[in-house]
Amino acid sequence: MIAFEKSVGAVIFRKEGKDIKYLLLDYGSDYWGLAKGHIEEGESETETLKREAKEETGLDDLKILDGFRETVSYLYIAKGLEKEERKREGRKTIVFKRAVFYLAETLKKNIELSEEHINFKWLSFQDMVSQISFRAPKKVLEKSEEFLRKNNLI
Numbered sequence: 001m002i003a004f005e006k007s008v009g010a011v012i013f014r015k016e017g018k019d020i021k022y023l024l025l026d027y028g029s030d031y032w033g034l035a036k037g038h039i040e041e042g043e044s045e046t047e048t049l050k051r052e053a054k055e056e057t058g059l060d061d062l063k064i065l066d067g068f069r070e071t072v073s074y075l076y077i078a079k080g081l082e083k084e085e086r087k088r089e090g091r092k093t094i095v096f097k098r099a100v101f102y103l104a105e106t107l108k109k110n111i112e113l114s115e116e117h118i119n120f121k122w123l124s125f126q127d128m129v130s131q132i133s134f135r136a137p138k139k140v141l142e143k144s145e146e147f148l149r150k151n152n153l154i
Contacts, residue, residue: 002075003092008048009036010104011144012059014122020154022128022141023111025056026119029080032133034140036099049102057120058112068103068147072136101140103147 011034012023024032037052039045046064053059078086078093086093111120123131125145132138148154 001092001094003095005038005095005097007036007038007097007099008045008052008102009034009099010049010053010062010064010102011141012053012057012062012104012106013144013148014106014109016122019124020145020148021122021124022144023057023106024121024123024128024131025113025117026121027116028118030133032121032131034101034132034137036101045100046102049104053104056114056116058110059106059108061106061108062104063106065103065105065147065153067151068144070101070140070143071098072101072140073098074134074136099136101137101144103144 013020023035025035026032035053035056037048037056039048040051043051049064050062053062073096075094075096078095083093109122113120121131125141128141129138132141
């Protein structure tokens with residue numbers, strides 16, 4: 001059987017002069033991605049986004065941009081520690097994930113990583129595209145950059 005899960009995350013960026021830098025998180029095992037996490041009962045998507053961003057990065061000043069909301073869906077098989085944890089908790093290890101992403105700006109450069117991550121980078125769009133691990137978040141990043149340009153925000 002397959003589990004269904006929904007997560008909410010963000011393409012987090014900050015302005016550095018005239019340049020835009022995007023936040024990329026290192027989850028370990030050669031997996032670099034965006035901040036995201038599961039919706040808790042009773043939370044809205046934006047409440048989840050703000051909670052997860054604070055938990056994972058320490059950022060508490062996010063300004064969510066109106067008009068940007070992208071959904072991606074994918075199937076994955078849990079591996080390593082996640083697989084072990086899922087089995088202990090009686091949860092399925094094959095997961096159909098729907099992730100909703102928002103675009104959010106921060107004024108802060110310093111990050112306080114949670115234990116979920118081992119490193120982070122602030123990168124230009126081109127560097128981010130080449131570093132990010134999976135196709136779905138790359139597409140979200142591309143749409144984010146397009147949105148910022150189209151709305152004259154960069």
